[in-house]
Amino acid sequence: MEMLSGGEMIVRALEDEGVEYIFGYPGGAALHIYDALFKAEKVPHILVRHEQAATHAADGYARATGKPGVALVTSGPGATNAITGIATAYMDSIPLVVISGQVQSHLIGEDAFQETDMIGISRPIVKHSFLVQKPEDIPSTIKKAFFIASTGRPGPVVVDIPKDLTAPEHKFPYEYPETVSLRSYQPSDKGHSGQIRKAARMLLGAKRPIIYAGGGVIQGEGCAQLTALARRLNYPVTNTLMGLGAYPGSDRQFVGMLGMHGFYEANMAMHHSDVILAVGARFDDRVTNTVSKFCPGAKIIHIDIDPASIAKIVPVDIPIVGPVATILAELDKQVTLQMESAERALPDADSLEKWWQQIDSWREAHGLWHGRHYGESASIMPQDAIRALYEATHGEAYVTSDVGQHQMFAAQYYKFDYPRRWINSGGLGTMGFGLPAAMGIKIALPDADVACVTGEGSIQMNIQELSTCSQYGCPVKIINLRNDYLGMVKQWQDMQYEGRYSESHYAASLPDFVKLAEAYGHVGMEVKNQSDLLPAMKEAFALKDKLVFMDIHIDPDEHVYPMMVAPNGAMKDMWLSKTERT
Amino acid sequence: MRRILSVLLENESGALSRVVGLFSQRGYNIESLNVAPTDDHSLSRLTVTTTGDDLKIEQITKHLNKIVDVVKVVDLTEGAHVERDTLLVKVRAVDAQRDEVKRTVEIFRGQIIDVGPMTYIVQLTGPSEKLDSFLQALGETEVLEVVRSGVAGMARGEKVLSP
Numbered sequence: 001m002e003m004l005s006g007g008e009m010i011v012r013a014l015e016d017e018g019v020e021y022i023f024g025y026p027g028g029a030a031l032h033i034y035d036a037l038f039k040a041e042k043v044p045h046i047l048v049r050h051e052q053a054a055t056h057a058a059d060g061y062a063r064a065t066g067k068p069g070v071a072l073v074t075s076g077p078g079a080t081n082a083i084t085g086i087a088t089a090y091m092d093s094i095p096l097v098v099i100s101g102q103v104q105s106h107l108i109g110e111d112a113f114q115e116t117d118m119i120g121i122s123r124p125i126v127k128h129s130f131l132v133q134k135p136e137d138i139p140s141t142i143k144k145a146f147f148i149a150s151t152g153r154p155g156p157v158v159v160d161i162p163k164d165l166t167a168p169e170h171k172f173p174y175e176y177p178e179t180v181s182l183r184s185y186q187p188s189d190k191g192h193s194g195q196i197r198k199a200a201r202m203l204l205g206a207k208r209p210i211i212y213a214g215g216g217v218i219q220g221e222g223c224a225q226l227t228a229l230a231r232r233l234n235y236p237v238t239n240t241l242m243g244l245g246a247y248p249g250s251d252r253q254f255v256g257m258l259g260m261h262g263f264y265e266a267n268m269a270m271h272h273s274d275v276i277l278a279v280g281a282r283f284d285d286r287v288t289n290t291v292s293k294f295c296p297g298a299k300i301i302h303i304d305i306d307p308a309s310i311a312k313i314v315p316v317d318i319p320i321v322g323p324v325a326t327i328l329a330e331l332d333k334q335v336t337l338q339m340e341s342a343e344r345a346l347p348d349a350d351s352l353e354k355w356w357q358q359i360d361s362w363r364e365a366h367g368l369w370h371g372r373h374y375g376e377s378a379s380i381m382p383q384d385a386i387r388a389l390y391e392a393t394h395g396e397a398y399v400t401s402d403v404g405q406h407q408m409f410a411a412q413y414y415k416f417d418y419p420r421r422w423i424n425s426g427g428l429g430t431m432g433f434g435l436p437a438a439m440g441i442k443i444a445l446p447d448a449d450v451a452c453v454t455g456e457g458s459i460q461m462n463i464q465e466l467s468t469c470s471q472y473g474c475p476v477k478i479i480n481l482r483n484d485y486l487g488m489v490k491q492w493q494d495m496q497y498e499g500r501y502s503e504s505h506y507a508a509s510l511p512d513f514v515k516l517a518e519a520y521g522h523v524g525m526e527v528k529n530q531s532d533l534l535p536a537m538k539e540a541f542a543l544k545d546k547l548v549f550m551d552i553h554i555d556p557d558e559h560v561y562p563m564m565v566a567p568n569g570a571m572k573d574m575w576l577s578k579t580e581r582t
Numbered sequence: 583m584r585r586i587l588s589v590l591l592e593n594e595s596g597a598l599s600r601v602v603g604l605f606s607q608r609g610y611n612i613e614s615l616n617v618a619p620t621d622d623h624s625l626s627r628l629t630v631t632t633t634g635d636d637l638k639i640e641q642i643t644k645h646l647n648k649i650v651d652v653v654k655v656v657d658l659t660e661g662a663h664v665e666r667d668t669l670l671v672k673v674r675a676v677d678a679q680r681d682e683v684k685r686t687v688e689i690f691r692g693q694i695i696d697v698g699p700m701t702y703i704v705q706l707t708g709p710s711e712k713l714d715s716f717l718q719a720l721g722e723t724e725v726l727e728v729v730r731s732g733v734a735g736m737a738r739g740e741k742v743l744s745p
Contacts, residue, residue, distance in 0.1 A: 119596055124607045128650040131595065148650060183745055184592055184653040308644035311637070 027074025029101030055085020060437030076114030091427025127155030152187030215242030216280020249415035402458030432461030
């Protein structure tokens with residue numbers, strides 16, 4: 001059997017696992033691993049400029065490709081810097097394997113240089129973690145880490161490895177296990193067939209149905225099955241922020257995103273529905289608004305891989321635990337069977353027709369694409385910037401975002417027709433996510449158009465990654481919607497704090513982003529006029545091998561609407577503009 | 583409502599902190615906690631008493647099951663079960679109190695396991711309620727120190743919690 005050191009075993013195990021890229025940053029406790037990586041020359045390593053970016057880049061890679069992302073960091077500050085990225089992945093159920101160096105075993109607990117209790121610090125934000133105890137355990141631990149990260153409800157797994165276990169002078173027999181079995185971890189592989197039959201019956205009996213699909217449909221690779229079922233039934237579909245792309249955004253049956261800044265028609269349809277089919281969604285507080293007022297007339301079918309997500313927030317009539325893809329396929333089959341064997345036509349055509357008329361009238365009244373008119377000013381409206389991005393990329397781009405107004409405008413105005421194209425930190429809401437995530441995607445998919453929609457607040461949280469983009473040639477396009485404010489903070493201060501802009505204005509402190517981009521060897525563009533917007537956007541995307549930083553000056557006073565009324569509002573209670581509400 | 587959850591846990595470093603962490607992280611209450619390895623040294627058996635309505639207990643159970651190190655979870659209070667808690671209490675035992683304490687201990691079928699010139703240590707085992715009653719029954723006696731093991735429990739009859 002081949003004899004390898006601990007460090008070599010880590011690198012070999014990653015190769016054997018089929019890892020394509022490692023995003024990381026070296027340091028004392030990880031140096032044996034880095035030396036093994038140098039000698040192996042197999043798995044490319046991307047040297048980021050801050051460990052937070054390593055986790056976000058691995059995360060972006062994972063969201064776009066569906067494969068687990070890998071980050072490698074050192075102990076102490078390397079590990080703590082990675083924490084925000086791990087928490088981001090945890091909240092959105094993204095498979096990550098984060099390998100952290102640790103101080104030597106005999107120093108653990110002695111407050112050694114660059115020591116931190118990584119297992120303890122990461123415990124509430126990981127799916128699982130391992131502190132490796134002896135070098136012989138490395139191959140099986142890495143196997144388990146990938147297995148746990150990528151199965152069931154995916155999530156980040158931390159593997160913390162003390163430096164002495166990776167020392168080059170000690171060699172051990174290496175064999176990578178082909179399979180793994182854990183008696184305490186057995187994710188369910190199918191749904192309960194009795195429940196699925198009941199769900200089919202409830203769905204077909206609905207008069208005002210809606211399908212509410214979340215990120216779990218994308219993570220669980222159930223988009224084709226969802227689309228097939230929705231089309232068979234001709235039922236309206238709404239996607240959550242995390243679920244955009246799970247059902248095609250430009251399809252007639254799509255009523256838009258739901259939730260706090262969801263489409264009017266989506267929130268209205270949810271509130272007035274009689275049957276909700278919730279799939280891979282978790283009734284987040286940004287969706288439900290006041291829970292006691294949530295969809296008063298609706299019966300709920302909830303499909304999720306995680307039993308703890310079911311009935312966590314709202315009671316559910318038919319819970320179905322298991323993988324969404326197989327359950328949706330089975331549900332489609334049951335629906336078809338019951339439609340064929342029913343004595344009368346199901347679902348009831350008249351009710352459905354009436355329901356669609358109602359939905360269409362909501363769409364006409366205040367829908368984003370029909371009834372709603374956003375502000376007009378001499379400046380560029382942020383919505384127009386997103387529409388221009390959509391046009392320049394023909395709706396085909398991978399779009400990452402940071403957090404704030406620009407994120408909501410992008411979610412609303414870019415129609416995502418495919419899963420895994422909309423990449424944002426929905427759960428944790430991490431500013432600084434967009435650029436490193438875009439970098440991870442562009443490295444994995446060099447031929448794709450990758451855009452990072454951001455604001456001047458968010459982009460400055462990981463702007464150092466412009467340097468990484470130079471080193472590895474990541475020609476992403478940065479769409480900076482610049483209004484000189486922290487836009488979403490300003491919006492809340494306008495709405496709830498009588499316009500007292502406490503610490504949300506940058507005054508004259510912003511850098512010249514064009515020069516900044518150029519300093520890193522990229523292209524910078526400043527766009528101030530509406531008429532320049534689309535041509536500039538097209539020009540930027542025509543520069544295939546250049547990172548382009550588009551600094552787009554937008555109207556600073558625009559708010560994101562609709563916005564659900566809080567506190568004490570239901571889903572139907574929304575602000576539609578600065579002056580109108582439902 | 584008081585519930586007793588019994589958990590089979592991989593006997594791994596950090597496993598216990600995941601369970602305890604879950605309770606603090608999600609705002610669940612721990613009234614008592616008892617944990618030790620079983621006859622199979624790869625497993626620990628943990629008994630936790632907590633309070634909550636059905637919905638809350640269901641969530642706790644689901645979240646416990648999600649912890650990778652957790653092998654099995656059962657809510658003992660759902661069925662017939664036995665529970666035992668052990669109490670050690672050190673009391674001031676002088677003059678008339680020496681006999682008084684001894685009598686109370688006999689009534690509760692406890693044992694005096696340490697006798698000092700001024701103190702006794704009393705050991706008592708039983709359901710938590712019995713232990714509470716005993717402490718009340720001590721009345722005027724000065725209690726110097728109390729330690730309890732926390733509840734350990736098992737389902738009655740054929741039901742077995744095994745991996």
